[in-house]
Amino acid sequence: MRRDYFELAVEHVDWVDTDADPAKPHVYIDFRGPEDLLRERLTRTDGDLLDAEETDVAFRLQSDHERDPDATGVVGVTNRHTGDFVLELNESADDVLRFIRAAREYGRASDGDGRYRVEIEVDGDPLVAYEKETFLVYDAEGNLLRRESLIPSGVEL
Numbered sequence: 001m002r003r004d005y006f007e008l009a010v011e012h013v014d015w016v017d018t019d020a021d022p023a024k025p026h027v028y029i030d031f032r033g034p035e036d037l038l039r040e041r042l043t044r045t046d047g048d049l050l051d052a053e054e055t056d057v058a059f060r061l062q063s064d065h066e067r068d069p070d071a072t073g074v075v076g077v078t079n080r081h082t083g084d085f086v087l088e089l090n091e092s093a094d095d096v097l098r099f100i101r102a103a104r105e106y107g108r109a110s111d112g113d114g115r116y117r118v119e120i121e122v123d124g125d126p127l128v129a130y131e132k133e134t135f136l137v138y139d140a141e142g143n144l145l146r147r148e149s150l151i152p153s154g155v156e157l
Contacts, residue, residue, distance in 0.1 A: 001041070005033035006089040008075070013102040022109040025102040025116040029077075029087065035122045041079070041086045042120070042128060052130035054080050057118065059100075060138045061145075065093040077118070087120075100135050100150050107133070107152075115150060 007030045012023035031038050042049050056078045065071040071093035077086040099116070107115035118130045135150040 001037055001085075001087060002033065003074075003089045005031055006087060007032065008089055008091060010095070010099055012106075013099055016098075016102045016105050022106050024106050024110070025099055026119065027099065027116065028119050028121060029089070030121045030124060031087070031127075032123060038087070038120075038122060039127070041084070049128050050079060050086075052132060055086065055130060055132075056080050056134070056136070057132055058136040058138060059091070059093075059096045060142070061093055061140050063140060065097065069094075077120075097137070097148060100137065100148065103135065103150050107150075115152075 009028045009030070011026040011028075013025050015021065015023050039049075044050055044054070058076050058078070059073050060076065061071060061073040063071045065073075072090055073093050073096065074088050075091050075096060076088045078084060079086055103116040115133045116131075116135070118132055119126060120128050133150070133152045137145045137148040139145055
């Protein structure tokens with residue numbers, strides 16, 4: 001599936017840098033391609049759409065974000081059971097790491113529900129919505145960057 005089929009938008013990340021009340025960060029991923037292709041990747045063998053617990057969200061850097069101010073990477077949503085990619089899209093490292101920071105701070109300030117919300121849409125129409133607590137970040141060589149990742153306490157990887 002082509003990465004340019006996807007458009008990503010975020011909400012509720014600016015409050016971290018201000019005195020505003022905490023708000024759960026949201027990421028909206030809009031798909032502008034063949035709906036049946038995305039729906040197939042989001043569907044379990046029983047025909048139902050994957051639940052939040054059946055998906056993982058990760059970001060793989062394409063260069064060192066500490067040395068390259070224009071570093072980019074690939075956001076990926078995968079099927080946890082099969083390891084197959086549901087979708088991938090290119091994004092700025094600064095934007096993704098800022099989102100993760102907002103999600104981390106929201107988790108500290110909230111009552112423990114999901115730290116961020118992912119909504120996947122097809123041409124602006126909602127398809128699935130997931131409450132997530134984990135967002136893993138990998139360097140260009142595939143090594144987990146624990147400090148940058150969003151990992152709930154008590155979770156061992």
